[in-house]
Amino acid sequence: MRKSEILLFLFHQLHTGKPVSRAAFCSDTHISERSFYRYLNDIRNFIVEFGLPKELQEEGGNYYLADV
Numbered sequence: 001m002r003k004s005e006i007l008l009f010l011f012h013q014l015h016t017g018k019p020v021s022r023a024a025f026c027s028d029t030h031i032s033e034r035s036f037y038r039y040l041n042d043i044r045n046f047i048v049e050f051g052l053p054k055e056l057q058e059e060g061g062n063y064y065l066a067d068v
Contacts, residue, residue: 007039019062
């Protein structure tokens with residue numbers, strides 16, 4: 001998978017309400033945890049830039065989008 005595909009896949013999973021496990025996502029997509037955090041940062045920036053009423057949250061290594 002290319003970076004853009006992985007980033008969109010991550011956003012799609014978060015946007016559909018599914019909690020995303022950092023460890024499982026990294027394993028499934030063959031990316032490092034560092035890349036995972038960069039992608040989360042890109043998604044966080046997108047949410048802020050476009051004023052989406054969502055907030056990225058983490059609980060025990062699982063990430064999800066919550067309404068604000």
